[in-house]
Amino acid sequence: MFEDLEFPVLAAPMAGGPSTPELIGAVTAAGGLGFLPSGYLSIETFEAKLAHTADLTGGRYGANLFVPGSRSAADLTAHRERMLAEALRYGVEPGEPAWDDDEYPAKLDLVVQRQVPLVSFTFGAPTSAEVQRVHEAGGKVLVSVTSPDEADLAASRGADALVVQGMEAGGHRALFTDDATDPAGGEQYGLLALLRLIGARTSLPLVASGGLVHGADVAAVLAAGASAAQLGTAFLQATEAGTADPQRRALAEAGRRTAFTRAFSGRPARGMMNRVLSDLSADAPAAYPQLHHLSKPVRAAAGRAGDPEAMSLWAGQTYPLAGDGSAASIVERLRAEAKAAAGRIDRLR
Numbered sequence: 001m002f003e004d005l006e007f008p009v010l011a012a013p014m015a016g017g018p019s020t021p022e023l024i025g026a027v028t029a030a031g032g033l034g035f036l037p038s039g040y041l042s043i044e045t046f047e048a049k050l051a052h053t054a055d056l057t058g059g060r061y062g063a064n065l066f067v068p069g070s071r072s073a074a075d076l077t078a079h080r081e082r083m084l085a086e087a088l089r090y091g092v093e094p095g096e097p098a099w100d101d102d103e104y105p106a107k108l109d110l111v112v113q114r115q116v117p118l119v120s121f122t123f124g125a126p127t128s129a130e131v132q133r134v135h136e137a138g139g140k141v142l143v144s145v146t147s148p149d150e151a152d153l154a155a156s157r158g159a160d161a162l163v164v165q166g167m168e169a170g171g172h173r174a175l176f177t178d179d180a181t182d183p184a185g186g187e188q189y190g191l192l193a194l195l196r197l198i199g200a201r202t203s204l205p206l207v208a209s210g211g212l213v214h215g216a217d218v219a220a221v222l223a224a225g226a227s228a229a230q231l232g233t234a235f236l237q238a239t240e241a242g243t244a245d246p247q248r249r250a251l252a253e254a255g256r257r258t259a260f261t262r263a264f265s266g267r268p269a270r271g272m273m274n275r276v277l278s279d280l281s282a283d284a285p286a287a288y289p290q291l292h293h294l295s296k297p298v299r300a301a302a303g304r305a306g307d308p309e310a311m312s313l314w315a316g317q318t319y320p321l322a323g324d325g326s327a328a329s330i331v332e333r334l335r336a337e338a339k340a341a342a343g344r345i346d347r348l349r
């Protein structure tokens, strides 16, 4: 599926600002490929960004959709109180914790209508009928999975490839359902273990994702059977990324550990430790996207104040090893490192 790429590295879709059309365009120009996130965007903004990305990439790009889950009946009162205390620090009100589907049906209509060549889904598998619609428009379907069971379900719906997300990954876990009794929402598989387990039960192309920031990591997942590597955190500090300045500073300082939390959105996600993550995670209910809307004004106000302590600082476990510079220079470095790593394992032949 990725045989035509000069270098099988994909820029992960990163909603909330980091993945700009310029970042995707630069990664494509450097021989890889990028995915435009639709998460949290209005239809109008998503459409404009799709058009811009198509222009900058000559039509070689992907788009990413959030599959809506069911509405959680969890009691939000206590979390709302705690978020109110955070809001008061910044002189704002918490948001209304409403459920919505992130305009999924309309966003799916749009990618079908625009004939986006690669469409990746997270937080669930599209139905077989939805997969068929993408196929009829000439597109290929990728589904993010975090376990062998999710891989089976995605394959049964007709996915063309699976994005295998290890527990090292930054941002939200792609979990189809969030098991509220588990702090991480379900079993945490390391990327290599998950690649091997899923590779043993499907012949679909696999895209490896989670903690990959060095060319040796890319070489390692290709050796383990992946067709491509999808990197998020490796591009967070790229010049073309839309990453907020306080987050860029926290990444560069590399002084925080990462952990899973539902405190910001109601779904488990990996981010750098800060005050909200440390104080509000333990009792945060599994209620996505209600908690996302609740925390939104607080995150925005903290960002405006240049204060990382109440922002969602999504990052993968290996973020201290990620560099900065132009996206082209990052891809070039990855390519040289991957080549050197391939040379090192040549003695196994």
Ligand SMILES: Cc1cc2nc3c(=O)[nH]c(=O)nc-3n(C[C@H](O)[C@H](O)[C@H](O)COP(=O)(O)O)c2cc1C
Pocket (backbone or CB within 6 Å): 012, 013, 014, 015, 016, 018, 037, 038, 039, 064, 121, 122, 144, 165, 168, 169, 170, 171, 172, 209, 210, 211, 212, 230, 231, 232, 233, 234, 314, 315, 316, 317, 318
């Ligand atoms: C800031 C950020 C935002 C993300 N947003 C999305 C998203 O919108 N859709 C998605 O499928 N994955 C999203 N992810 C997860 C990535 O697709 C990918 O699994 C992850 O970045 C891989 O781990 P790494 O960051 O260690 O490379 C996001 C990750 C980060 C760090």
